[in-house]
Amino acid sequence: MKVKRYIGHTVQETMQKVKDEMGKDALILNTRKIRQKGIIGWFKRPLIEVVAAADESSEGNFTPRRIVPFGATNYALPARQDDTSRVLEKLESQIANMGEILNKLTSGFKAMEDRAEQGIKREYVPYYEVLVKNEVSETIAKDIIQKAALLHERSSADFERCLRQVLMEHIGHPQPLEISPGRRKVVVFVGPTGVGKTTSLAKLAAIFSIQKQMKVGLITADTYRIAAVDQLKIYAEIMEIPLSILYSPREIVEALEEHRDKDVVFVDTAGKSIKDRAQEKEILELISLSKADEVYLVLSCNTSYSGCLNIINSYSFLPGYKLLFTKMDEASSYGIILNCRYISGKPLSYIATGQSVPDDIEVADPNKLLSCIMKRVEV
Ligand SMILES: Nc1nc2c(ncn2[C@@H]2O[C@H](COP(=O)(O)OP(=O)(O)OP(=O)(O)O)[C@@H](O)[C@H]2O)c(=O)[nH]1
Ligand SMILES: [Mg+2]
Incomplete structure (x- = not known):
């Protein structure tokens, strides 16, 4: 390839020079106006400079190449073969990315349409998704969104x-254990x-006995497993709290008599499988014979909805209980905490x-729960 610079007084004149010498298909690499050097140059019309290129045949003639329109800069330089494939690859991947973005947008719009069909207004769909x-x-999210929408329509609040208000109502006020001495x-x-x-x-036994200096008693009705009794025995010994072991629900009356001077007595039961009617009967008997003041239904946050x-x-x-969540x-x-609160209607x-006793337990904090439930999750 030969590259040559041509100068003329007008564009036409200069391009003619290029055509004459390099052929009509010569490649124009650059064009610009130039001034002659020196002070005189300032008073003269600028000259036109064209840089052109063409393949040189073995005989010394120029082989015509693709013409770049006048005024085009060297951005229009034809890419070499490997450059071209790189550019093509880049373009292909950009097109693929755009395709992905379009797919996401389309499925986002589709989700919005679907939710809209299910009775959630389009503008509330992002909150529902969160x-x-x-x-x-x-189902619960939809109900909550609809309640919030109703509230929004009736009030001036955003x-x-x-x-947040509807969620707070559903989270409710936590009801931790309140103990009065005596x-x-x-x-x-x-x-x-x-x-x-x-x-x-x-x-809780450790918190009330060690931190709050209350008189605490322990009773276990879990004699299904020897290890279960031993587990509570160890805690009782460490905390120096008396422990009674029940072999039948009726024994709780006597055990409570032994603990009559306590401020609080915690009663442990064996884990119940879902349809164990005999165990349900035992639990009910324990609750009624002990005249239980409070029952805690313990649920693990690991459990599916x-x-x-x-x-x-x-x-x-x-008859009634409070929810205590573990893990x-x-x-x-x-x-899951909101779901259980919602379906049971029982307080947190x-x-x-x-696993650490007694550090790893806290009174449920509604504000913390609210901000976690409304936290935007990156996908
Ligand atoms: N990570 C984690 N582990 C916990 C938590 N609470 C209890 N565990 C562990 O869960 C396991 C079972 O705990 P237990 O207190 O024996 O459970 P349980 O409900 O009394 O069990 P059963 O009496 O057999 O029905 C133990 O290894 C505990 O250390 C918690 O909040 N987080
Ligand atoms: Mg146990």
Whole structure:
């Protein structure tokens, strides 16, 4: 390839020079106006410079190449073969990316359309998605969004504020254990196997006896497993709290008599499988014979929504209870807590956040729950 610079007084004149010498298909690499050097140049018309290129044949003639229109800059330089394929590859990947973005947008719009069909206004769909991503069940999320929308239509507050208000109502006021010295309370722990009943009971026993200096007694009705009695015995010995062991629900009357001077007596029960009617009867007997002041249904945050639904249904035989959640440290979101609150209608009490006794338990904090349930989750 030969590259040559041509100068003329006009564009036409200069291009003619190029054509004459390099052929009509010569490649124009650059064009610009130039001034002659020196002070005189300032008073003269500028000259036109054209840089052109053409393939040089072996005979010394120029082989015509593609013409770049006049005025085009060297951006128009034809890419070499490998450059061209790189440019093509880049373009292909950009087109693929745009395709992906379009797909996402289309499916986002589709989701919005679907939700709109299900009775959620398009502008509220993002909030619905946030709740669902935080594992609030779809049905509950939809109901909450609709309640917030109704509130929003009737008030001047913005939608997010209304949503927070509705969520707060559903989270409710936590009801931790209130103990007054001299007014003994009997507190029974129930729940499925392995959720952390005994550990949570031990945590609260330690808080009330060691930190709050209350008189605490322990009773276990879990004699199904020898290890279960031993587990509570160890905690009782460490905390120097008396422990009574029941072999039948009727023995609780006598055991409570032994603990009559206590401010609070915690009663542990064996884990109940969902349809164990005999065990339900025993639990009811314990509750009524002990005149239990409070019952805590212990649930693990690890449980699926359908699992929680089954458990809550299976405890509908209880006259009343509070919800105590464990293993929050192992769970990915707080949605399950809202779901259980919603379907059971029972108040929250404590949330356990680890295995350490007594540190890993806290009174459920509605503000913390709210901000976690409304947290935007990156996908
Ligand atoms: N990560 C985590 N583990 C916990 C928590 N609470 C209890 N655990 C653990 O869960 C396991 C079972 O705890 P338990 O207190 O024995 O459970 P349980 O409900 O009494 O079990 P059963 O009496 O067999 O029905 C133990 O290894 C505990 O250390 C918690 O909040 N987080
Ligand atoms: Mg236990």
